[in-house]
Amino acid sequence: MIRIANGQGFWGDWLEAPVRLVEQGPLDYLMLDYLAEVTMSILQKQKAADPALGYARDFPALIGRIANRIRERHIRVLANAGGVNPIACAKEVRRLAPDLKVAVVLGDDILPSLESLLAAGHEMLNMDTGAPLSTIRDRIQSANAYLGAFPIAEALATGADVIITGRCTDSALALAPMIHQFGWSTADHDLLAAGTVAGHVIECGAQCTGGNCQVDWQTIPDLANIGFPIVEMEPDGSFAVTKHPGTGGRVNTAVVKEQLLYEIGDPRRYVMADCIADFTTIQLSDDGPDRVRCTGVRGEPGPPTLKLSMSYHYGWKATGTLVFTWPQALEKAQIADRIVRTHLDQLGLHFEKIHTEHFGVNACLGLAAPPVADPPEVELRIGVRGEDRKAVDRFTRELIPLVLNGPPGATGYGEGRPKVREIVAYWPALIPREAIHPSVEVVE
Amino acid sequence: MKIPLSRIAHTRSGDKGDLSNIGVIAYKQEYYPILFRELTAARVKVHFGDLVGGRVERFELPNLAALNFLLYEALDGGGTISLRTDAQGKTHGAALLSLEIEVSEEEL
Numbered sequence: 001m002i003r004i005a006n007g008q009g010f011w012g013d014w015l016e017a018p019v020r021l022v023e024q025g026p027l028d029y030l031m032l033d034y035l036a037e038v039t040m041s042i043l044q045k046q047k048a049a050d051p052a053l054g055y056a057r058d059f060p061a062l063i064g065r066i067a068n069r070i071r072e073r074h075i076r077v078l079a080n081a082g083g084v085n086p087i088a089c090a091k092e093v094r095r096l097a098p099d100l101k102v103a104v105v106l107g108d109d110i111l112p113s114l115e116s117l118l119a120a121g122h123e124m125l126n127m128d129t130g131a132p133l134s135t136i137r138d139r140i141q142s143a144n145a146y147l148g149a150f151p152i153a154e155a156l157a158t159g160a161d162v163i164i165t166g167r168c169t170d171s172a173l174a175l176a177p178m179i180h181q182f183g184w185s186t187a188d189h190d191l192l193a194a195g196t197v198a199g200h201v202i203e204c205g206a207q208c209t210g211g212n213c214q215v216d217w218q219t220i221p222d223l224a225n226i227g228f229p230i231v232e233m234e235p236d237g238s239f240a241v242t243k244h245p246g247t248g249g250r251v252n253t254a255v256v257k258e259q260l261l262y263e264i265g266d267p268r269r270y271v272m273a274d275c276i277a278d279f280t281t282i283q284l285s286d287d288g289p290d291r292v293r294c295t296g297v298r299g300e301p302g303p304p305t306l307k308l309s310m311s312y313h314y315g316w317k318a319t320g321t322l323v324f325t326w327p328q329a330l331e332k333a334q335i336a337d338r339i340v341r342t343h344l345d346q347l348g349l350h351f352e353k354i355h356t357e358h359f360g361v362n363a364c365l366g367l368a369a370p371p372v373a374d375p376p377e378v379e380l381r382i383g384v385r386g387e388d389r390k391a392v393d394r395f396t397r398e399l400i401p402l403v404l405n406g407p408p409g410a411t412g413y414g415e416g417r418p419k420v421r422e423i424v425a426y427w428p429a430l431i432p433r434e435a436i437h438p439s440v441e442v443v444e
Numbered sequence: 445m446k447i448p449l450s451r452i453a454h455t456r457s458g459d460k461g462d463l464s465n466i467g468v469i470a471y472k473q474e475y476y477p478i479l480f481r482e483l484t485a486a487r488v489k490v491h492f493g494d495l496v497g498g499r500v501e502r503f504e505l506p507n508l509a510a511l512n513f514l515l516y517e518a519l520d521g522g523g524t525i526s527l528r529t530d531a532q533g534k535t536h537g538a539a540l541l542s543l544e545i546e547v548s549e550e551e552l
Contacts, residue, residue, distance in 0.1 A: 038524055128461050214454040214538070215471075254454065254469065257508050261467020263458040267505050267512055280505050314525060355520065355527035364530040367493035368539035383527030423524050426461065 002181050004174050004198075005230045008032040008079075009205025011039060011056050017205065017228045018062055022069045025244035027230065028181075030070070031173040032079035033203055034059065040142035040167065041311035041424045043083035044111070054085030055092075055164075063162060064096035070161065071099060078152060078173045082164040084109055084142060090164050090443035103160035105151045107438035108167040110308070110431075111143045117435060124308060124429035133429065139313040141424060145431060146307045148273030149195070150186065151438035152176035158442050167309055169272050171199025174231065182235045186274070186301075193277035193299020194237030196270070200277075201241055201259050201294075202229040208241060208259035209290075210249030215258075222248025227290075238295040240287060251290040273307070276300040305430040314425035315352065316392040319383035320399040321359070323412030326376045332407035333358050333380035339406055340382055340398050349394055351386040379412065385423060392420050446544045452478060452552075455537030462522035464533025466540055469510040475551075476509040482545035488513050491543045492536075513540075 005027050007018025011034040021030060034056040047054025059081035063070075070077060082089045086104040093102050110117060117124070124133040133140075144167035153176045155163045165173070175195040178184060184191045201208050208229050210220040227247025232240040241256055243249060260279060264270055267279035276299055283296040324332040337356045344354070357363035359379035361372055384395045396417045403410045449468070452475040457466040468483060470476045489500040498516030505512065519533055520526040530536075 212456070214456070254471075257469045257510060258454065258456040258467065260508065261465075261469065261505075261510060261512055262456050263460060263465060264467075264512060265460065265463075265465065265503075265514060267503050280507055282507055284508065317525075317527060319527060353520070353527060357529055359529065363528075364535040365539040366495035368491055368495070368542055370542065381529065385525065385527060425521075425525050426523055428461065 001232050001234055002028045003230055003232050004029040004177055006031050006202040007228055013205055021228050022066050027075050029177040030075055030077045033170050034081045037426045038311050038424050044142040047085050052088050055083040055089035056081035060092040060096050063093050067097035078163045080165045082166045086164045086166050100161040102162045103155040103158045103442045105155050105165040108144045108147050114143055122431055127428040136312045141311045143310040145436045147438050148172050149175035153179040155440045156180040170203040171196045174199030178233050189275050189299040191237040192275035194297040196272050196277045197297050198231045198239045209243045209251050213255050215254040220250045240291055240293050242291045253284045253286050253292050256292045275302050306433055306436055308429040308431050310427040311424050314423040315387045316389045316420055317385035317423050318392050318396045318418045318420045320418035321379050321381045322410050323379050325409050329375055329378040333378045336380050336402050336406045343398050349391045351384040353385050355383045357381040449543045450541035457533050457537035459532040462519050464515045464518040464536045466513045466537050473509045
């Protein structure tokens with residue numbers, strides 16, 4: 001049996017979680033997920049400004065904090081913190097923790113070879129819209145393939161204490177130690193599917209140990225000290241989901257089911273680089289306090305393609321807010337919204353979209369929101385987006401004047417006028433597996 | 445009789461691009477047939493009104509006593525493009541809990 005924990009569900013997750021995981025109980029492997037869909041474009045810009053950057057800077061600092069403990073306890077760390085510059089990330093880790101052996105997985109970053117891939121006939125159509133990549137070619141900011149677990153397992157075979165990858169599937173960080181430790185092969189579809197399901201359960205951190213959980217949420221113990229998840233994987237692909245004893249949170253079948261269904265599509269075909277897992281074969285049972293057993297997972301071979309994650313400049317946006325209070329708070333907000341829209345019309349400004357929400361009434365739930373009679377306060381929230389940065393900037397000056405010029409009692413403008421932000425959008429696509437060439441390097 | 449979905453199920457939702465997905469899980473295995481019968485894709489679509497621009501697709505997971513719904517064009521473009529407070533559909537699961545379903549007393 002091996003114990004694999006996840007200490008980071010996204011870049012920005014609780015900084016103390018991985019430190020506590022290595023201190024509060026036994027572990028064999030610690031995985032950390034830092035990359036959201038458009039994170040790569042931010043990192044690509046940082047690398048353009050400074051060739052020594054382009055990775056998750058929280059990661060080397062974390063390794064510096066836990067280096068002694070992971071050496072003592074022989075815990076190996078796997079993280080996709082490398083972003084678009086895994087080697088620079090590895091060098092920084094080595095600088096802060098010179099006693100650790102560090103290996104990187106390369107080959108996911110296809111931005112430098114995009115031209116030759118296009119020339120070779122790879123269309124990289126948008127998976128959602130079907131549009132060809134040529135329509136945004138000159139606006140692409142990052143392009144990466146989601147690598148699977150086998151190159152990461154190869155990196156583990158070098159004996160490295162810390163494995164740093166760029167873009168890979170989140171669950172691959174959990175699956176790689178299983179492949180390495182148990183000798184699973186590309187033909188072991190059911191085992192790879194079981195490992196993928198285990199990785200999916202823990203990849204969002206504490207979302208499978210009681211975080212963001214609806215079931216009896218008021219009674220979930222000690223969320224302030226929530227334990228991050230641990231998978232105990234057996235060589236036969238059966239596993240338990242648990243957390244360190246004495247930590248907060250809760251692990252039971254209801255909690256794990258919520259996470260199993262999180263951000264999935266067709267449950268019979270959960271497509272990853274290494275396999276296609278069938279979530280309708282998963283059998284769960286409660287197995288003692290804060291412990292869920294999972295068996296029966298079946299899978300099929302992975303697809304002949306790998307998924308690509310590209311990001312491109314889409315346009316500009318800004319969102320501004322004003323608060324109106326009782327009485328007739330909603331009516332005041334609606335009239336203020338009409339005034340802003342009238343002004344935008346009079347200025348002849350055009351946007352792809354103007355979006356209004358009445359926060360406190362129906363901003364999130366729309367029609368599904370329970371009715372509220374004359375609410376005590378309403379936040380008017382107006383957003384615009386479009387290609388013309390100047391138009392978006394002009395919009396940002398239209399809200400605050402209403403404090404003096406509009407319906408009575410507007411407040412909450414202390415943050416000043418809203419900021420114009422670049423929209424970097426996501427372009428999912430597929431590419432034949434053979435076009436991507438992963439490699440492993442030990443960084444001295 | 446009519447009851448809100450929250451009496452027999454819990455949910456979690458998230459995003460993939462401009463889609464949101466809602467996992468709906470019956471509190472007890474015995475409630476799954478009620479979910480299966482009452483919670484059709486068409487009813488989910490009506491419940492969300494103009495929040496969801498596209499179709500709603502339903503998948504079944506009897507092994508987990510659960511359904512999974514995909515809501516297309518549900519996030520104003522999704523991710524970074526969306527101007528909504530909830531650009532990731534995080535609250536769509538809770539929003540579904542107020543949907544009223546028809547059950548008989550013996551079923552509860």
